[in-house]
Amino acid sequence: MTESLAELLELSQAGLLAAFLVFLRVGAMMAVVPAFGEKSIPERVRLVLAIAFTAIVFPAVVPEVQHLTASPQSLARAVATEVISGLLLGLILRLFVMVLQIAGTMVAQSTSLSQIFGGGAVEAQPAIGHLFFVAGLALAVMLGLHVRIAEILILSYRYFPAGQFLPPQDVMMWGVDHISKAFALSFSLAAPFVIASLIYNVALGVINRAMPSLMVAFVGAPAITLGGLLLLFATTPILLEIWQAGFAQLLLNPFEAR
Template identity: 55%
Template structure:
């Protein structure tokens, strides 16, 4: 009976450890780009979370067994908060693409074109950038980088401990700053094109007041925006992927 009791104890410890890891993994997967999209069925997300758990659990230190009735609620709260913080940090890069697409679309008069093609109403440029960014991230091993991030997170966010609220809030504000800064950087070519277009339009209107420059210029800025999107999309997605990889490699380090 002694070996059986030891085996039962070992199985209980393994289940408790797996459950603790599953809490953090599930919270992060729910917000992870590509895997946590609203178009992905909940069953698929659950399978993905179980797969990440099987990868991460053997790589982190074993979780001590529950000690007292408060152990379970504390574990659920701390691990869920840690997973949500990591997931939100990664999700902000999708927000950066959405914001960049919105800025570019407003700058080039493309904000209404194919605006309802996505699950969430987005301008066409934003939708194209998001789909391209998600495809590029998955092709370059997003699942491997996410698993490495989860393993690294146990050194940065110890299991079963609440993170200092001031530190977490400062980190979150910095990530929001980085996201909007990145969004404007990605949309900079379209903003520059819009400024040049409006300057040229003003000069033409001043020289030829009788000409309806708005009707002449609207097709020009639309065609120019589409052409600029074709030329700059590879560079935009490359810069975005580099920023995402930098965050996944060191989420709590200095961000550009």
């Protein structure tokens, strides 16, 4: 009976170590992932979420991590690789939400509203950027973000094998591809406001040349602000729909790169 208990204890220790390795990847991802990894969420809540996702992911990836507990060397190596893999996955998803913040900043600067900050934001940002950001988080959660995160974590062991460092060249190409797509989408979302601002400034310059004595800045400032708010009211549903489609595509295959 003592021998049986010793074998059971060894098995339980190996299982706990394997679960700990999964927790490292899940916890690193949960630290930066959108919605669940926001700074406004208490750390205890994020810890509980990480444990819950670990309980979901662990049964599906036991064969991929169990062999890493055989020796201290492989276990130490896996600690580093799992944290790096989790951070990379979380940052890719976080980058796509930052698209809305970048677009909001461009919109605010184009419409002379960049000095108005969102009081509900943890980090100071224009109110338009905060509005886009909160709306994007709500849409992400409505897309079933928690289910997609669990799927991504399980599939990640196929693309990011446990205990193996990722080739730097592949990580660079993968990251640059997602960054370029994020900035391209940010400018696309802000394009209507940038074009309207360009037309406004050109017209203001023409009026100023025709009537030098007129203080066009005092006349035009309320116009660009009102026009920007009206354009924001008209285009926000369309812009968020475009972003939602892109984010849904990312969640379906976050490992894709050109």
